[in-house]
Amino acid sequence: MNVRILNRCRTKYNSRDIKMFTLIKRELIDNIALLLLAAIVPAIIITIVIKGVLEGVAYLPIGIPVIMVRILWPYLLCGAFVAAGCGAAQMNDDSQRKLSTFLSVLATTRGRIFIARTVLGVMLILIMFVPLVVTDVVLLKIFARPVPLDMNFLIRSFATILATFVCCYAIGLQVGWRSSKLMAILFGVALSAALILVVAIKGFGVESIIILVLFTVASLIWTWHKFLSLPL
Amino acid sequence: MERGVIEVRDLVKYYGGRCILDGVDFEVPTGCIYGLLGRNGAGKTTIIRILMGLETATRGRTFLLGENSRRLEPRQKSRVGYVAEAHQLIQNYKVARLVALCKGLSRRWNDKFFKQLMDTFRLPMERKVKELSGGMRAQLNLALAMAIEPEVLILDDPTLGLDTVARRQFLALAIDLIQRDGRTILFSSHILSDVERIAERIGILVAGKLVVDCSLDELKNRIKKLRVIFPQDAPTDLHMTEIIRQSNSGREMVITVANWNQQKKAMIETFKPASCDEIPMSLEEIFIECTHPEPMPDQI
């Protein structure tokens, strides 16, 4: 008897969670291709790193292998464009297939649909970012360093890269809601290029990160507001 | 005063500079079946979409289950079933996946009832939504809407594309639903015989304005078509208000009047007609009179 009451309480309590999970699951299954694409970026680059490492490791004065520094910029570029493209593709998919039109008349809110979407974005970004960190940590662990390590440099680089990915993804979401998938992705990529230019000018560091964070927040707020009020 | 389940208050909608709705105001009380009628482009779909929160009004407000349509929460939406011809569902999903999605996003789901409906409609679970015909998609939409045991059904031309049997099945479902306590239905349709069967209240939308909003019986009492025969040529100077249509032919005048009352009757009698017969009108005829400004070909 007690178990039944407990189960009923659990169902009522879980109802919102179950719905959130349903939304996230839907987003995931529909966008599995994007996740795979996001996995390719680290895969390719890590392959390059491993190949480079097998040819011998040279160190910079700051105690970090040359190869690691050399891949930072390509990694940032590829990842940023992929993030923007994915964000744009997700939003565009919704707009074209009228997913939110269907979902919003069911027992959920536009807000939750948007959150489920960004959950996928977080997954995408982590899939791209985590391998970079892991690879570098492994490399640093494996190969003995002739000079002390400059952790600051590493942290700044990683943080900037992460912020760029997040910001580009947000931009992608922002520009995705339009009638042509191609235009959406091109727009996203173009705006990302502008952001990357900022990073190029300001370099890997706090200044870039602050700018990127501001852009991200502004972009997300704008997209959130638009998504909650546009006609479906 | 208890609020209606559906309330539309002074609704105005402009779209690209054009006025689609011009101050629409009506209410659907609990337990009522409300038929919203109007020609294509009159604004019926717009009202329904604004009610469901799919679009926003330019001015005015709408309420569904007591909550403003702009701020509908899941707890209200879980009690509303929505069926629209243009509701695309998700085209490239398999039906089974769509059903699972709806089930996961519902509060109440009557699986037994849903399976019964799928059987009755003979809908395949394994096909993709885009492979279904328009009528089958409408039926799927209806099954999904009914499975959540809604308190309110909002239907935008639900029988479009349905064959005769399917239409009858749909009507039977609607009647079955309304028999339960506290259920309400708002539906727009072009098939006026269906509306006449099941609707209690009627709203007729003409060019963004609700020209009629009353019960079906009242409507038939208010709008009268009379055939009046005069001893001499029918008068052309009948100064009566709310004449919807008038056509004179020799000694005969056929006149359609709104809000028929004693004064209007007296006015006709001042001309001392030889006879004055009422021509009963079906809902379809009333609708045509109200919405068609120019005389139809056979009346000229």
Add this chain to the structure above:
Amino acid sequence: MGSIMQIKIDNASTRPIYQQIIDQIKRDIALGRLKAADKLPTVRQLAAQLVLNPNTISKAYRQLEQDGIIVTRPGAGAYVAELSSNLSKSVRKKLLCEQIELLVVEAVHMQIDARTLGEWFDGTAKKFKFTDSEE
């Protein structure tokens, strides 16, 4: 008995639907298909069967009850009333004379004389077993 009534609604007719139901129930009673104390289908049953709004059925039943043609017992449903109805004779006279007047007007328009009309009347009366006896 009485749960499966054959009522047909004519969508094309301009006569209100509830009125059609009333007419057909009256007709069934007059034709002997429905006898006194027969149970009529409930509002729900008839609404489901004819696919009509239950309020329409309710309205028809209310009117029939007002005219004394059926009686509703709370909780038990609607039954055909005993034919010695509550309608006073004057009311009955008024209702029937209205119908007769319509008939005569029609006959005049169609240039049918009173004798032919009388013959046709007798024929129809026979069909309905409409005899001379009181009650």
